[in-house]
Amino acid sequence: MSYVPVSRRTIRLHRESERSTRRLVAALSGVAIAAWLLSVLLSAAVSVDGFVHDVDLVVHDLFLVVAFGAIILVDWHGFLWLIGRRTLGEIIRLDGAATPLIWGGLAGMLATGVFLSPHLDSPMTEVKLAAVLVLSLNGIMLIPLMRRLARLPARIAFKDLSTGQRVHLMSCLVVSQLCWWTAIIIGFINAQS
Template structure:
């Protein structure tokens, strides 16, 4: 094991960065819950005509393509890094480019979903809405890990991570995919009934 001397100033900056990240995660988590609640509440109050409903469906589907397509791309690239077919720097760069698309798509899904008249007394709809909230919070919980990964060597491999980081990364990947597929499948089932 090698020892790399680190100045007290560097350690202090790292601690401040960790505190800032924790505050950011807390604030974003609260914001995600509030926005989700707002979308669900608006959906119970607003009743739209067929034209607005149809436009909302089209926009909802477009936002789904943007968000989920970006998620699939990032998760696939992350998987390729995990098995050693890509470098970490490539994955971090792709994640940075796709993150605005993911969050914009998710925001669009919440905005347009409020006009789709979901049946909130249907257990499947409740499960879908819970999955959407869970995937939002899951994405926020990835922020600290992605910041730590960005500080690693560009050629770091999956096994260079601590066991906690590996578990965190894999569990977030599984949660993401399960929640997205749950929401999508239930959404299409509800649309056809």
């Protein structure tokens, strides 16, 4: 057991930071669920055809490219960190730069998805919508871990993380990729019909 001297003030600030992170995660989860639900409900009430639908589909796909492209870039650099080719500091900086693209793209997809006239009675569409909700919540659940990682030394290796941190990171990565690919594949299948 090692002793690391920490002042009472540092301990208090850390606890306050953990509490504020939990409040942020709860608030963002509520916002994500509400935005997802609003998008689904409005898509049932709104119906567009022809040119407007086609333009909306193009814009929706552009938002997809922005969000998923940023996800792929972050995940790829995360893999490079895992095998020792990048530093944690590089990953944290890249994640900070990509976060607005990811969430902006996702918000744009929810907004444009309203006008795509989805077949809400189709089981495939239900799976796609569930995947979108899960990937949103999964991204929010990464916030506490990313905040903890940002406080670590920039050169720490993946293998030096705690087992819990490694499992959390890898499980979020797997859930993210499964949900994104599920939503994309079902979306393109539905666009053909």
